[in-house]
Amino acid sequence: SQQGEEDPQALSIQEGENATMNCSYKTSINNLQWYRQNSGRGLVHLILIRSNEREKHSGRLRVTLDTSKKSSSLLITASRAADTASYFCATGAIKAAGNKLTFGGGTRVLVKP
Amino acid sequence: NAGVTQTPKFRVLKTGQSMTLLCAQDMNHEYMYWYRQDPGMGLRLIHYSVGEGTTAKGEVPDGYNVSRLKKQNFLLGLESAAPSQTSVYFCASSSPPLDWDSYEQYFGPGTRLTVT
Numbered sequence: 001s002q003q004g005e006e007d008p009q010a011l012s013i014q015e016g017e018n019a020t021m022n023c024s025y026k027t028s029i030n031n032l033q034w035y036r037q038n039s040g041r042g043l044v045h046l047i048l049i050r051s052n053e054r055e056k057h058s059g060r061l062r063v064t065l066d067t068s069k070k071s072s073s074l075l076i077t078a079s080r081a082a083d084t085a086s087y088f089c090a091t092g093a094i095k096a097a098g099n100k101l102t103f104g105g106g107t108r109v110l111v112k113p
Numbered sequence: 114n115a116g117v118t119q120t121p122k123f124r125v126l127k128t129g130q131s132m133t134l135l136c137a138q139d140m141n142h143e144y145m146y147w148y149r150q151d152p153g154m155g156l157r158l159i160h161y162s163v164g165e166g167t168t169a170k171g172e173v174p175d176g177y178n179v180s181r182l183k184k185q186n187f188l189l190g191l192e193s194a195a196p197s198q199t200s201v202y203f204c205a206s207s208s209p210p211l212d213w214d215s216y217e218q219y220f221g222p223g224t225r226l227t228v229t
Binding site: 009031033035040041042043044045048050088092097098099100101102103104105106 | 117144146148153154155156157158161162163169171172203205207208209210213214216217218219220221222223
């Protein structure tokens with residue numbers, strides 16, 4: 001079973017709007033990461049937030065983490081057509097052998113020009 | 114610097130046939146992983162390796178075998194392919210957790226496998 005559940009499963013917005021997606025997980029974590037996957041391609045790392053951090057920014061990305069609720073959110077501001085992709089959260093358990101990650105089911109984002 | 118490469122990109126197998134997927138990385142990473150991705154789903158870990166000569170089972174290891182004879186290569190084998198193994202397979206690599214940046218996994222472009 002997958003650790004992370006993402007919501008919504010799909011999101012359609014206009015260029016310039018913000019996109020927000022959420023991730024919930026079940027067990028204690030060391031870190032939570034977000035990845036992007038363009039159609040037919042491999043995953044690309046976007047941002048990592050540590051378990052003792054509450055918010056992190058990287059360019060147009062803002063990630064929050066609430067360990068008490070076991071949830072995270074990814075906000076993409078001022079979206080562009082190039083942001084069209086699937087976004088996955090992935091959790092790293094505490095002392096996970098081999099840096100193993102557990103991925104959520106993903107949110108498909110469509111940004112319409 | 115090619116990063117993580119996978120061979121082949123596409124393959125069609127008949128039930129019962131065998132094949133090997135090759136993953137290669139040129140980043141000197143210790144850790145390597147094989148995942149499968151089914152339609153509309155996230156990635157599930159098949160097997161992983163924490164170093165040359167070592168392998169371990171992931172979440173869905175049945176029907177697959179792996180080998181890590183060289184640090185830069187990680188092979189995934191299907192001994193007797195089944196239609197349930199139709200999927201997209203991704204290889205990834207990372208470093209041991211020396212700092213927070215090393216937790217990132219680097220992914221290959223994927224191999225699309227169809228078993229008929």
